[in-house]
Amino acid sequence: MIVFRRPTSRTGWSWTSIVIAALVVIPVAMLATSILTPRTDVWSQQWATRLPGEIVETAILLLGVGVCSTVLGAGLAWLVSAYRFPGVRWFGWMLILPLAMPSYILGFLTLSTLGPTGPVQDQWREWFGRDAWFPDIESVWGATVAFTLVLYPYVYLLARAALRDQAAGAYHAARILGAGPTEAARRVVLPLVRPAIAAGAAVVMMETLTDFATVQYFGVDTVSVGVFRIWRGTYDRDAASEIATLVLGFALLAIAIERLARGRARFGQSGGAGAGIERRRLTGWRAVAATTVCGGVIVAAFVGPVVQLAVWAVREQTSDRGTPLLEQYPEYLGNSLQLMVVTVVICLVAAVVVANAQRFGSRRITGVTARLVAIGYAVPGPVVAIGVLLAVIGADRVLEAVGLDLPGAVATGSFLVLVYAYVVRFLAPGLGAVEAGTAQVSDEMTASARSLGHTPMSTMWRVHLPLSRASLLSAAILVGVDALKELPIVLLLRPFGFDTLPVWVYNLASESRFQQAALPALSIIVVALVPVAVLSRRLDRA
């Protein structure tokens, strides 16, 4: 293989890649290094009071949601991949829909219907008396169920793709060699899809860790809630950032668990679409059970909540005092969309540069920078927010020192700071998708274009990008949905008076004004549904 490179251009790609990686890593690194000069008074106070309990609750929640999502997601993926039963064609794509449902929305819906003062328990008490036992919804268990219902699709998606692309051939070989279906599933399929399931479970745990709205509705005191309380209640940023390193610790733990569960196998999406596993028909009670389970999950996680929100939204908008809501609505929707679009564009550009730099720049350098960029997604939202603020305050001081005084403009929550934090957090999923696309363009193709006289830039525009269009779309979708639903970062960093739909939902739901929260909540779901629908169609077609 002969590749012609001009040294200057090659260094240019490497350097750009390094700068992008540095911008992502610096906030996280600044936060992590805050622990090197610990505030012992804060730690001893926290350790003597709330912290042990918070650590335990965080661990229980993480493990609970991780295990439940894995079982549910992988189980459903196997069910719709390996069997035929009434409705299976519909369930195949409908089971992805809860991706459009933010956990904080399902959380407040669960609480308002099943919680101690909701209609279900009211009726329950009427039937069985006031002291009748009912499961404690406001608990880590209630939160586990709510998180599982919205997060299992991550496992489901990856497991289904792996079943289709990687496991089908091996499964059939095992069957031909005489293994029963269960044995083939256990001994051949499961080991093959394990890396995919582990990767899904890791994403699920990251998403659980980043939350501090849902857990507050359920009265679950996690470390993230602790960080939030210190930040907002004591105005002590140093203390909050130090406690936030613990959240970072949990994130690293989740990654370690993934590595462990994955074993030595690597998860890679193979290009060719396999024929899939030949589906066996379920009959009798088995078919009924399969339909009921799939239908039940979809109703509980998506259809039911959406119907409830729609009823509330209509009731609110037709009631006497429904008007002020509509006045603010376009502004909040606009803010959300603006933030989403800007984040998607920046993430895509940065991801394309980093992915292409691996072709055009020094491989050793750009390989490392690409891995560094991925750090952001493993860092929970509150941690990213605080880290970015530390970095920006640092930059502000440097600017001031060299005489460039921008009074308050940089540090006190500008839109740019918010976007910066979003990009740090969401660049990784974008990069993953773009890299997968670039990987489909062979080195020889790049070399041909270069030898025919195209510069790297022109090769990227005329060869790489057109060939990886589908991946660019995936990247935009993944980043867009995440950015739209994001709450912790915007709550901590938003400029004064800047409200997004999630902030609006959070504020109203925090005061149990569910009926008023219904319209913005529904809007988030509807907007998020567009990319999710594109995703599910592609999954179905492939």
Add this chain to the structure above:
Amino acid sequence: MLSSAIPAELSDPDGLWYGLTVRARTIVYNPDEIAVDDLPTTYEELAEPEWADRVCMRNASNVYQQSLVASLIEHHGYDEALEIVEGWAANADIMGNDVLILEAVNDGLCEVGVTNHYYLAREYDENPDFGVELIWANQDDRGTHVNVSGGGVTTYSSHPEEATAFLEWLATDGQQVLIGGNHEFPANPDVPPDEVLVERFGVDFLRDPLQPSVYGALNPDAVRLMDEAGYG
């Protein structure tokens, strides 16, 4: 002009900001569950053992809960305040928001609760027969704890005169706009509160004159105190 419209106890001592509306945090109860004579009359009483499992209160992450505890620190000192909050922690069912507390009291899940007054007024808007009433807390000593919503002009304001004029309007003619529909009290004593408050709560009650800047400064201590007390 602002300092003549807004009482000093609702403003910053240096005039950096002025309170514009007032939110009272007080004791609510279910008349079907408890007789008026048996009601606790102070925040402190709720820490007594007799109130075990009979009271609903707000979680420690909430700023109103924090400022109430901060006011206890100012009035009683840290150690005594700690004992009171430990009593609360032992007695109370701790909930995620004030509306949940009101609904729990309405459902008879707790006999009394501590919430901001306007949440109850909003429940009356929805349902005039909502089964919860309130009493003004600590009327025989310092008065009911109040929070404010307020406004000030930022250092980097590009139109400080206009901003000041706007605040002056909000403190006078604009008071009705600010409290319209949300059932908060106007901070300007010359402006009448809305009817629901007058008719159902009574508006001539003693307010704790402690300045928000004082309990605001104690807020970090309040958060730490609740940590220490194991208050959820």
